[in-house]
Amino acid sequence: EAGVTQFPSHSVIEKGQTVTLRCDPISGHDNLYWYRRVMGKEIKFLLHFVKESKQDESGMPNNRFLAERTGGTYSTLKVQPAELEDSGVYFCASSQGLPYTGELFFGEGSRLTVL
């Protein structure tokens, strides 16, 4: 069974540009989460989808970030326009069953560098 896959693995863009990160969760997992880790800091929650619905987006930093999960399958996270402080590793995770009651399966992350 394929795990959580994320693309791209690394993206380097200039301030003001746009980047779109993609996450394919494990098949059948209704819950999809986005997290971000800035170097040396905690893994911070961004948002949570249940199928195609945003269940909790309280962690989204501001309106430059837009997440979608069309059809309840893969998800995209768009940053537009990117700022220097958006640099970090963006992790996607998925889980089945009730959210926050079991383990999360993480992807390898998308490293974003904003210059």
Add this chain to the structure above:
Amino acid sequence: DQQVKQNSPSLSVQEGRISILNCDYTNSMFDYFLWYKKYPAEGPTFLISISSIKDKNEDGRFTVFLNKSAKHLSLHIVPSQPGDSAVYFCAASAPGNQFYFGTGTSLTVIP
């Protein structure tokens, strides 16, 4: 404001000895706790969990202890092996709420 804290950024242990990783939390509503392990350039992988109704959970060489009164949990690895060298994150959640992660502790097991 961090609700889950791992105050030791790094830890070095000799192979065969015990590794003890610590985690403190501030939210008394947290009732489910997990430890994740992360190798470089990989995503975190689940290691072990504990519910607040227990004070200990064991899985092979890994044991997690929970002290609710102190709002403290620890992960014991014994015996430690070089392959255990990784960054370890603790995480906690309240019912129906998001997981909060710590900043991680980098464990190095010296052969």
